[in-house]
Amino acid sequence: MFETVAQAFEEKPGYIYNENEELRRSQRLLAGLVGAVALLLPASLILLGEGLTEGRTSISSYYYEGILLGDVFVGGLFLVGGLMLTYRGNSDLASLLATIGGVLAMLVAGFPTSGWSRCATLFKKHAAHDCDASTGSPWFWEGTAHFIHIMSAISLFVVLALFCYFVFLKPRKRKAFDGHVEDNSGDSSKKRRNVIYWVCFAVLISAMAAMALSQIESIGLPEDTIFWGESAGLIAFGVAWLTHSRFFFVRFLSDKDDPIYWGGKSADATGLA
Secondary structure (H helix, E strand, O other): OHHHHHHHOOOOOOOHHHHOHHHHHHHHHHHHHHHHHHHHHHHHHHHHHHHHOOOOOOOHHHHHOOOOHHHHHHHHHHHHHHHHHHOOOOOHHHHHHHHHHHHHHHHHHHOOOOOOOHHHHHOOOOOHHHOOHHHOOOHHHHHHHHHHHHHHHHHHHHHHHHHHHHHHOOOOEEEOOOOOEEEOOOOHHHHHHHHHHHHHHHHHHHHHHHHHHOOOHHHOOOOOHHHHHHHHHHHHHHHHHHHHHOOHHHHHHOOOOOHHHHOOOOHHHHOOO
16 A cells, blocks of 8 residues: 555656756755744744743644734744645645645644634733633634644644655655656665654654643643644654755755756766765
């Protein structure tokens, strides 16, 4: 089954985002921007949240912080979602998966975990579950928003894990610009990237498992398990996409014979052979 799914994600001949050098470069830059924002979002909320508030038990509950932090949470997720919507990757299926992920990120941001209660309107500092739903939005919106938020968040983490496993981990075999078939599956840089992808995949799976176990009261996990699980998952997401991009500070992970990642020049031209 996994082999069949993996084959569906293989790069197909004629896919324009593989054939055109500028488009391939722009897609890698997009992936880098997605990774950078995903990495900075939890880092910002951890640093600012601890400094400006008493902290939250989940990243999602920062929606209810009226000054700065709520904007960081919503704006960061919408930015990630928008970038993912424009990402086309190296196959139609990867493009579809990115589009689904982008929509899910926006749903997580747009449908708060406890609905549009008066806590958000009055910028209350206490936790969202302390709000009186009767003074906020209609009761059915509270439950609907919570359901959409939870299901979208779970689905988003699944999509991110699928990206690590099926899109990023697979060997790279593609038609180069001069017509020959590139195979960098044995390249040391590809092996280094795969180690990072495996770690990110394991962190995403572990984060989802920890968050699921935190809902079982008899286990007695700390109440901030959701917060740290979400943070770890977003950081793994960001690291994986940054690694995939090979832009910014991770250029050393690129294949030195790939002109996309060395400013359009070959390894010989850059002196990096």
